[in-house]
Amino acid sequence: MTTDPESSATFQVILRPGGAQCNLACKYCRYSPEERQYKKKPFGMTKNTLETFIRQYIKDQSAPDVIFNWQGGEPLLMGLEFFQQAVDFQLQYRGPEMTVYNTVQTNGLLLDDDWCRFVKANGFLVVIGIDGPGDLHDTTRVDTSGQPTLERVMGGVELLHKHGVEFNTLTHVHAGNVDSPVEIYRFLRDDVRARFMQFTPVVIATNNAGSKRKMRVNEVSVTGWQYGGFLKKTFGGWVRRDVGTVSVDIFDAALAAWSGQPSGLCIFEETCGKSLALEHNGELYACDNFVEPDHRLGHIKEKSLADMASTEQQVRFGNAKRDVLPIHCLQCQVRFVCNGGCPKNRILHSPDGEAGVNYLCEGYRDFFNYIEPAMTFMADELKEDRSPANVMYLIAQQDALSQLSLAETGDDDACPCGSGLKFKDCHGRKEA
Numbered sequence: 001m002t003t004d005p006e007s008s009a010t011f012q013v014i015l016r017p018g019g020a021q022c023n024l025a026c027k028y029c030r031y032s033p034e035e036r037q038y039k040k041k042p043f044g045m046t047k048n049t050l051e052t053f054i055r056q057y058i059k060d061q062s063a064p065d066v067i068f069n070w071q072g073g074e075p076l077l078m079g080l081e082f083f084q085q086a087v088d089f090q091l092q093y094r095g096p097e098m099t100v101y102n103t104v105q106t107n108g109l110l111l112d113d114d115w116c117r118f119v120k121a122n123g124f125l126v127v128i129g130i131d132g133p134g135d136l137h138d139t140t141r142v143d144t145s146g147q148p149t150l151e152r153v154m155g156g157v158e159l160l161h162k163h164g165v166e167f168n169t170l171t172h173v174h175a176g177n178v179d180s181p182v183e184i185y186r187f188l189r190d191d192v193r194a195r196f197m198q199f200t201p202v203v204i205a206t207n208n209a210g211s212k213r214k215m216r217v218n219e220v221s222v223t224g225w226q227y228g229g230f231l232k233k234t235f236g237g238w239v240r241r242d243v244g245t246v247s248v249d250i251f252d253a254a255l256a257a258w259s260g261q262p263s264g265l266c267i268f269e270e271t272c273g274k275s276l277a278l279e280h281n282g283e284l285y286a287c288d289n290f291v292e293p294d295h296r297l298g299h300i301k302e303k304s305l306a307d308m309a310s311t312e313q314q315v316r317f318g319n320a321k322r323d324v325l326p327i328h329c330l331q332c333q334v335r336f337v338c339n340g341g342c343p344k345n346r347i348l349h350s351p352d353g354e355a356g357v358n359y360l361c362e363g364y365r366d367f368f369n370y371i372e373p374a375m376t377f378m379a380d381e382l383k384e385d386r387s388p389a390n391v392m393y394l395i396a397q398q399d400a401l402s403q404l405s406l407a408e409t410g411d412d413d414a415c416p417c418g419s420g421l422k423f424k425d426c427h428g429r430k431e432a
Helices: 047-060 080-093 113-121 150-162 181-191 224-241 249-258 305-309 312-323 361-383 388-407
Strands: 012-015 065-070 099-106 124-129 167-173 196-201 205-207 215-217 275-278 283-285 296-299 355-357
Touching (some): 047 065, 065 080, 080 099, 113 124, 124 150, 167 181, 196 224, 196 249, 249 361
Antiparallel strands (some): 205 215, 275 283
């Protein structure tokens, strides 16, 4: 299951009740070691701030469904008592016709039977971070002592299954695992038994010498081409056997776009500004990716959430995503899908020198063009009230014809894959 709060809510807020504090020390973490250092209680959001937020958030939502999105850092460090208090406040302030949902994003280290009973009883959707099997996870997702964590995370996964807790997986695609898409996907599907997966590219940029033209990414980040290749290979496995049984966030978003619907992912929406971030101290920011002084909207004890979410400052921030797109993006044939991607990654220049091109642009363009035939077919199936899973039969037929063509191709003939190479130098190459 995934939730799409932007489909109905006026705005959504990502809550960081414990700030950046965490019991992991991921090598791609965007927060400094000082920010994420775990401190003994009392720390984090106070009961008064929690109540103020919940009361305002419920009051300011115009939709019948209200979604609370708990993130961090590691939000479970706040403890069961804090989250029970949150649920109690939600029950106190929700309207008679209102349904409240909760999503909590965790690294899984603190999950035990008590936590699992709590999230199950209160209908929480758990999003658990797993970067793949073995060292694909353990080389980057280490605890604060530098020790590997996968075995403990998988223990948490088994507890979620034991208690029947609905969960998604969140996989960060970084330089250390980007070359293993098939292995990661099969691990998540078969060993973790995940039925909804999110793949988030790691892009950590630094500003050299204060010049926007000298933005660089660190060594843990992926390139656009790498991320596009990762998605293509993952899609190749998914489209052949798992359509309708496994959901992948970016595949779902693409199908929505090809069907003429909102993507459901803020990074691909035409504008942004509806997904804000609340820090543990009650300060509200324009976005979880822009928690910085220039994008501070105010404090919930001084202004209402609705007033801050609708300020001219926030409207400008949201519309800028669309209004400052370079011509390079405006003329792109897959713009309808990605809309230039997340503004935080728009650090490149176009061939003509125009600023604002997404760092992942080449990968997005390559991937979306690659999946166009399958997406067009699935969108047409949906339009005719048929299952998009029928694409698997189409792909199976195409694969069979391709194998037949390969079998009938002579060594010196052009390879039927369209590479332009002779068959003997391409798919017919004899391995040494």
